[in-house]
Amino acid sequence: MPYRPTHRQLEYLVAVADHGHFGAAARACNVSQPTLSAQLRLLEDRLGTVLIDRGAATAQPTPAGQALLPLARSVLETLDELVRVAGAADSGLGGLIRLGVAPTVGPYLLPPVLEALQADVPDLELYIREERPVQLEPAVRDGALDCAFTPWPLRDERLNHEVICEEKIYLGLPARHRLAAAAEIPVAALGGERMLTLGRGHRLYEQVQALCAVSGAAMGEDYEGTSLDAIRQMVSIGMGLSLFPAAYVASEFAKERQVVLRELSDWPMLRRVVLAWRTGSPRQLHFQRLAILARNALSALSIEGLKLAPIGGSTR
Structure with a gap:
């Protein structure tokens, strides 16, 4: 030896x-x-x-x-x-957890979860890092992060997950847009429209890309937003259309008058938010408890278009 x-x-x-x-x-x-x-x-x-x-x-x-x-x-x-x-x-759920969070998830779903964790697990210490999903997955897989709240689907098969919630995705249009008065919009009506999106590495980018492929809309390749707030501002001044998740809408659209939200009548507009961790992690039971606490915290909110996942049964 x-x-x-x-x-x-x-x-x-x-x-x-x-x-x-x-x-x-x-x-x-x-x-x-x-x-x-x-x-x-x-x-x-x-x-x-x-x-x-x-x-x-x-x-x-x-x-x-x-x-x-x-x-x-x-x-x-x-x-x-x-x-x-x-x-x-x-000792159970406690000590240090290095938690990753996607930018389209953290500011809008994480605050009530953190508040609940402080009350229920006071000895839990969190280190939080915000990254795009494409960066979160390898960080969790390689051990730089313990777990992450991120949109589904996961690309890395070496990760397990629990679904936390499912959100509606709304189409955002300028208030003066030709389609703004319609209660629902068919996909075909988006042909030729310009779609704005976050940069590559975000799941919303992929959803906008898929919508453009079936509708004939064009990706706004000359502008990729760094935040949903930036995208909303671009939509408000007529630079294009975009997609916005329900939790973001509930948080940021209360006083928005220049952007209207609509649903597509013939295209599924949903996304799942999951808690992901490395397969085989010795703390899997802790992460499953964290997922339960996150669901419980979100259940106290009344967010239109947000549906909580059932406990268990959603781990891969």
Whole structure:
């Protein structure tokens, strides 16, 4: 079996690099300086290379030591994560969860969920990162994030999910548009219209793209919005039409007078929002509980066009 450094040896190496002094490193690691020095000597002997330059005024890593430092830090962080996950598995939903959220979901559905989590799980610590769905999925798969609220479908088959809710998607038109007076609009009526959308990597981009393909509408390729607010402003001044999810409509359209919302009579305009996590995660039960808490929090709201998913049965 090849030689494997101990975690203490790696800890000592990192401490010396951080403090630049054997004595300070030993104090930081709560060991005597001779113990620390002896373990680093043993590590160097077994690896066959010098890792610390002891001749300088301060203890500095050699080139070999510098090359090993990122790996040593990564191993120590992984061991810390192992301990954290093991503790969380016993203690239930709590500790740190690194949560990803899509920009079209977070501002409009996340606040009531966060409020409920603070009340029900006060020891839960959340780190929240907003990214496009195309970036969230690999981040969850590779462990940079624990889970993510994101629109369905998921492209990565290595992710499990629970459906949180299903939203209607409305067609937004300028108030003076020729179709604005219609109660419902057939897909064919959109032929030749210009559709605005968020940039690539958003599921709404894909939905607009699909709608253009069946209706004969044109994608506004010269403008890709960075937010739903930006798209709404573009629609309000007559630059085109777009799609808006129900939760966004409930949050932002109360005082909107320049954009009207309509449903298409012959095209399914829905999207699902899911909580996704890595298949095989030891915290799957925690994420399923998080999904239940999210549904319960949203059930207290009255959002037209938003339907909660049943508990269970929607995990892939």
